[in-house]
Amino acid sequence: MTPEELLVELKMDVKTKVKQTLQAIYEVCSEQKKRGLSDFSFSTISRLGEGRGVPKAQSIRNKTGAPYRALIKSFEDNINEKNSKNKKYKGKVDWIEEISDVRLKILVSHQAAQLAEAKRIIKEFTPPDMVININDGLAIQTESFDHLERKALEYLMSDDFINKWHFKKGIHGDVLNEQDERVFKIATLDALGKALKNL
Template identity: 50%
Template structure:
């Protein structure tokens, strides 16, 4: 069905909306003549403001079904440049909130969030790692004392390995002279991590 046929059909179906349907049709027709394929409800309502076109919310409401149907008829019009659809922003859902007060509150909350994220980026340099220790108990309980640190360092030292005739094997192991594993795989790696993080 062409837009003209659809207009005639809708005007017959809803005689009270004849003037507003004509206004919507005129704005859509202008878009075709300009060769612009932007037939979004918001654009049609904005271009038709003061010319009898209902507001965008009225078009989107249940009672705006006829307007939506008519506008959609123009979307495949020949000779118009296809509009590259804009990627919906993450907060596009806010525009769909019908209650103006809720929409305003959501917008305020989103702007506060954006400001907080901007401040975080200023305070925390890129690539900086923040580690949060949420273990129960005091931090000192999990920290190595100087004596404990020296003991682990000694286990990994050349002096210790030489004194006990040990050598470093593959995969973080320590083996004796016969090649028998004394420290299991990963032991040296684990000890290195402990020293690095304490």
Template identity: 45%
Template sequence: MEPKTVLAHLNTVVTDRTYRTLEAIYEVCQEQLEQGKSDFSYTTVARLGEKRGVPKAQSIRNASGVHYRALIESFSAAAPAKKPKYTNADSDAWIDELPTARHRLLVQILKSELAESRRLIKEVVPPSLEIYVDDRTSSKAKFKLDEGERRALEHLLSEDFLKAWKLVRGEKGDVRNENGERVFKPGTFDALEKALRYL
């Protein structure tokens, strides 16, 4: 149904005061349509018609705003279809649909705090930085290798040790003797190297 037809029909079922408000809404929406704009959200209509007597967006959403919504939706249907473009604002449109102003305010506060936290994290933590959290409750010194332990592991990894025992290092971190029998399981050398790097 055309917006003009909707307005004429509503004139027969509403009070004079409501009809004056509907006329103000009609003017705002008509201007939007003439400018080729397709934004007929309650928030936009309320903001543009604030000085003309258009009620606030929440009043339009309320049960008593059924006539206002009908008129606005007729303009929405009459607007030229545009390819929807996804923007960051679209992802936040659901906030306006929350039932109470208190909920909307709390969500907006949380959203801004989250954005600020993300900004701070980006400043503090460079993108390529890896963070390791050591959640062991005992003293860190207890888990560190002392010099003797470190030398022992380094000796196991050395070529001298392998030659002395006629061992050959395999492709998977394993070690085999001269008969081809596996002496150390796969991953042994990788584990030793990690221990030296981190302990």
């Protein structure tokens, strides 16, 4: 679907203010395209359209900005079609064009635009060495021990450490000194063992 076709579809059944905003975004994006530029970031489109009815970049990113994002992305995709470097990526979303139901196609395009933007933001803000696991909707940063850190924890659990300081292992995963005073709290050795096993 071309940006022109998408604009017509997006203008259906929306308020006048939204139609005007869509038209303003379309005009700014068209100017970018005519100039042969491929920068269709929300901040750029917002800056170029300042005072012309284009909302702030944050407003475009908001939930209510879905139609604006879809329209901007349609220009970006249009440029990408002509860019051989992006042909491989484009192949991942070609199937959207095969959807015959126009409204369903728009909805899917919106979702694809949101996914692409989410991936871009994650890539932008996530350090390259960070691993994020998704668990029940929560993002968890996981790190692994390096060799020295692992050896240090293993030493705390070793007989060498216990004997050197005249300690003894308690029956509750704790460590006691010669006066039977607790040096490591209950379950400390159990926790160290689990940490070494899972990280």
